[in-house]
Amino acid sequence: MNTSQISRRSFVRMSAGAAAVGAAAKAAIANATILQPTSLAAPQDSASDSGRKIRFVSIGTGIRGCDLLRSARTVPTGICVGAADLYSTRLTAAKEAYGADIPTTGDYRTFLDRKDVDAVIIATSDHLHRRVTLDAVAAGKDVYCEKPMSHTVADGFAMVEAVQSGRRIFQAGSQRVSSILYEKARQIYASGRLGQVHFVDAQWNRNSPGGAWVYPIPPDASPQTIDWDRFIQDAPPHPFDPIRFFRWRLFADYGSGLGGDLFVHLLSGMQVITGINAPATRAYSSGGLYHFKDGRDFPDLLETIYDYPSADGGFQLHLHCNQNNADGDERLSFFGSTGTLVVTGRSVTFTPQNVTPQFEGYGWNGMTQAQRQQGMDEWHAAHPTPPPPFDPTGETFSLPKGYDDTAVHISNFFRAIETRQHVVEDEVFGNHAAIGCHLANYSYFHHNVAMWDPATKTIKG
Ligand SMILES: NC(=O)c1ccc[n+]([C@@H]2O[C@H](COP(=O)([O-])OP(=O)(O)OC[C@H]3O[C@@H](n4cnc5c(N)ncnc54)[C@H](O)[C@@H]3O)[C@@H](O)[C@H]2O)c1
Numbered sequence: 001m002n003t004s005q006i007s008r009r010s011f012v013r014m015s016a017g018a019a020a021v022g023a024a025a026k027a028a029i030a031n032a033t034i035l036q037p038t039s040l041a042a043p044q045d046s047a048s049d050s051g052r053k054i055r056f057v058s059i060g061t062g063i064r065g066c067d068l069l070r071s072a073r074t075v076p077t078g079i080c081v082g083a084a085d086l087y088s089t090r091l092t093a094a095k096e097a098y099g100a101d102i103p104t105t106g107d108y109r110t111f112l113d114r115k116d117v118d119a120v121i122i123a124t125s126d127h128l129h130r131r132v133t134l135d136a137v138a139a140g141k142d143v144y145c146e147k148p149m150s151h152t153v154a155d156g157f158a159m160v161e162a163v164q165s166g167r168r169i170f171q172a173g174s175q176r177v178s179s180i181l182y183e184k185a186r187q188i189y190a191s192g193r194l195g196q197v198h199f200v201d202a203q204w205n206r207n208s209p210g211g212a213w214v215y216p217i218p219p220d221a222s223p224q225t226i227d228w229d230r231f232i233q234d235a236p237p238h239p240f241d242p243i244r245f246f247r248w249r250l251f252a253d254y255g256s257g258l259g260g261d262l263f264v265h266l267l268s269g270m271q272v273i274t275g276i277n278a279p280a281t282r283a284y285s286s287g288g289l290y291h292f293k294d295g296r297d298f299p300d301l302l303e304t305i306y307d308y309p310s311a312d313g314g315f316q317l318h319l320h321c322n323q324n325n326a327d328g329d330e331r332l333s334f335f336g337s338t339g340t341l342v343v344t345g346r347s348v349t350f351t352p353q354n355v356t357p358q359f360e361g362y363g364w365n366g367m368t369q370a371q372r373q374q375g376m377d378e379w380h381a382a383h384p385t386p387p388p389p390f391d392p393t394g395e396t397f398s399l400p401k402g403y404d405d406t407a408v409h410i411s412n413f414f415r416a417i418e419t420r421q422h423v424v425e426d427e428v429f430g431n432h433a434a435i436g437c438h439l440a441n442y443s444y445f446h447h448n449v450a451m452w453d454p455a456t457k458t459i460k461g
Contacts, residue, residue: 053076053077053078053079054077054078054079054118054119054414054417054418055078055079055081055116055117055118055119056072056078056079056080056081056117056118056119056120056121056144056414057080057081057082057083057084057108057111057117057119057120057121058072058080058082058083058084058094058098058120058121058123059083059084059085059108059111059120059121059122059123059124059132059136060084060085060122060123060124060125060128060132060146061083061084061085061090061091061093061094061097061123062085062087062090062093062123063215064123064146064173065083065085065090065094065097065121065123066090066093066094066096066097067097067406068121068123068146068173068406068410069083069094069097069098070097070098071404071406071407071410072098072121072407072410073097073098073099074404074407075407075410075411075414077411077414077415077418078410078411078414080098080099080102081102081103081111081114081116081117082102082103082104082105082111082114082117083095083098083102083103083104083105084104084105084106084107084108084110084111085104085106086106086226086227086230086231087221087225087226087227087245088106088225088226089218089220089225091104091105091106106227106230107230108120108132108135109135112135112136112139112141113139117141118141118142118417119141119142119143119144119169119413119414119417120132120136120141120142120143120144121144121410122136122143122144122145122146123146123173124146125231125248125254125255126148126150126151126248126254126255126256126260127151127234127235127248127253127254127255128231128233128234129145129146129148129149129150129151129155129159130150130151130155130158130159130234131233131234132145133145133159133162133163133170134158134159134162137162137163137166137168138162138166140166140168141168142168142169142170142413142416142417143163143168143169143170143171144170144171144173144410144413145159145170145171145172145173145430146172146173147172147173147174147260147264147265147268147430147433147434148172148256148259148260148261148264148433148434148437149172149427149430149431149433149434150431150434150438151254151255151256151260152438153435153438153457153458153459156430156431156434156435156438157431157457159427159431160427160428160431163427164427169413169416169417169420169422169423169426170426170427170430171409171412171413171416171423171425171426171430172268172425172426172427172429172430172433172434173409173425174264174265174268174269174425174430174433175405175406175408175409176265176268176269176272176405177268177269177271177272177409177424177425177429178405178408178409178412178424178425179399179403179405179408180399180403180408181343181346181347181348181397181399181405182269182272182273182343184348184397185269185273185332185341185343185348186272186273186275188341188348188350188395189273189274189275189334189341190275193336193338193339193350193352194334194336194337194338194339194340194341194350195336195337195338195339195355196312196313196336196337197274197310197312197315197334197335197336197337198312198313198314198315198316198335199315199316199318199335200270200274200308200315200316200317200318200332200333200334200335201317201318201319201331201332201333201335202266202267202269202270202317202318202319202320202331202332202333203266203319203320203321203322203328203330203331204262204263204265204266204321204329204330204331205321205322205323205325205326205327205328205329206321206322206323206326207322207323207324207325207326208326209292211323211326212291212292212300212323213247213249213250213261214247214292214294215246215247216246217242217243217246217247218246221242221245221246222240222242223240226240226242226245228240228245231245232253235253235254236253238253243295249261249298250294250295250296250297250298251296251297252297252298252441255298256437256438256441257297257298257299257302257441258298258299258300258302258321258323258440259302259304259436259437259438259440259441260434260437262321263302263304263319263321263436263437263440264433264434264436264437265330266319266330266332267319267433267436267437268425268429268430268433269332269343270308270317270332271429271432271433272424272425273332273334273341273343274308274310274334276308276309276310277428277429277432278308278309278432279432279435279436279439279452279454280306280307280308280317280435280436280439280452281307281308281309281451281452282306282307282449282450282451282452283304283305283306283307283436283439283440283442283443283449283450283452284304284305284443284449284450285302285303285304285305285440285441285443285444285450286302286303286444287299287301287302287303287444288300288301289301290324291323291324292323298441299444300322300323300324301320301321301322301323301324302320302321302440302444303318303319303320303321304317304318304319304320304439304440304443304444305317305318305319306318306319306436306439319440329344329345330344330345331343331344332344336353337353337355338352338353338355339351339352339353339394340353346398346399347396347397347398347399348395348396348397349394349395349396349397350394350395350396351394352390352391352392352393352394354390354392356387356388356389356390357383357387358387359375359376359379359380361376364376409425412424435452438459439452439459442459442461443461446461448461449461
């Protein structure tokens with residue numbers, strides 16, 4: 001474990017005790033702290049100067065956008081001053097999620113012209129993350145962009161370049177990195193109690209149409225209510241199709257399949273716990289489309305084996321998502337030489353392994369009694385002092401009921417805007433996690449090992 005990587009990195013954290021629901025949770029969210037010392041440019045009308053609330057607009061107010069608005073309502077350090085969406089009904093949904101007073105529009109660019117807007121929260125389909133981020137950065141806004149940060153490798157690097165040259169705060173939207181659960185797991189990992197870790201297993205499974213993105217098509221969906229041309233502006237031309245609009249995750253033109261939807265959360269979690277902030281060097285995927293044969297581009301079972309560099313000499317990450325059986329749900333397991341760390345959606349468990357030196361009799365079973373006795377005598381001569389007894393005590397930590405990691409993640413973003421300091425899931429971190437999705441999909445669709453080439457910043461294979 002390279003603890004210096006961790007200590008250099010930004011961490012936006014709150015205490016476990018402060019994570020309870022209600023007033024205490026609100027206070028804790030307001031008091032989240034940031035440790036990264038890099039300063040970035042302030043917005044035009046600096047919120048940090050005035051001490052006023054961070055003023056943000058929400059771009060894309062569908063399923064996630066409305067959830068973000070509901071969480072943002074509980075964060076006292078910011079205020080939503082507008083919502084934009086291409087589907088007019090979702091502007092009503094945004095008002096219902098946050099408040100009837102927020103101004104709404106079909107064209108987010110009208111908000112970018114406003115000097116009193118500090119930031120944007122982007123929750124559009126993946127293929128528009130780049131365009132909206134670049135527009136927002138060009139207008140001097142700080143950006144919270146949903147995961148996966150990029151739809152392609154090139155998009156990710158274009159976003160990194162724009163954010164850094166514009167000296168903007170950027171946060172990708174894998175909210176688990178701000179959770180006290182992941183902070184607890186990071187602390188256990190950094191303590192060295194796992195020993196050397198060379199194998200990590202991560203999974204996220206579902207077994208329902210909704211879990212496989214077969215989302216409802218509302219009856220009012222039509223070219224009159226949806227600005228289809230704007231939806232497909234960075235994608236190949238296609239006639240209006242409500243299935244493509246509401247179930248965009250099924251199609252490579254707009255989404256990234258299991259890689260972009262679920263892998264990215266597990267990859268971000270792995271990055272924050274291990275302190276590794278780099279792409280995998282190699283990835284190999286397999287899988288298939290077994291159940292949801294509805295014309296989608298992506299498999300409903302995907303598994304990828306990655307090679308990751310680490311201070312211990314590297315590890316294998318086996319990442320798998322199945323939409324045909326929900327057993328196991330969400331789970332990230334680190335198998336170390338002296339212990340195992342398992343992170344689920346709501347808990348962290350550390351279990352030590354008994355590696356106390358002992359005479360191993362099994363290998364002597366095919367020997368004579370005399371040989372076995374001699375082997376035992378020699379072993380005891382080489383180990384004159386009895387080892388300390390094994391302490392099997394592990395550790396378990398569970399999230400408090402009602403804990404909202406999205407609210408904490410939003411709060412951390414607002415705090416970063418105020419202090420002009422990086423958040424942990426900044427543009428570089430988010431780009432590395434997204435590259436993991438692209439490596440997985442590249443290997444799956446090319447039937448080949450995907451190699452990351454840092455010199456050209458491209459995937460080869
Ligand atoms: N962090 C999480 O846990 C989490 C959960 C779900 C989704 N997401 C991410 O959030 C994003 C949105 O997912 P979703 O499920 O809400 O999709 P969705 O289809 O329900 O909503 C997307 C909305 O964006 C709007 N939109 C698209 N382009 C736009 C533009 N140029 N201007 C304004 N509005 C535009 C669409 O009209 C739509 O209403 C995706 O990137 C997804 O991966 C993250």
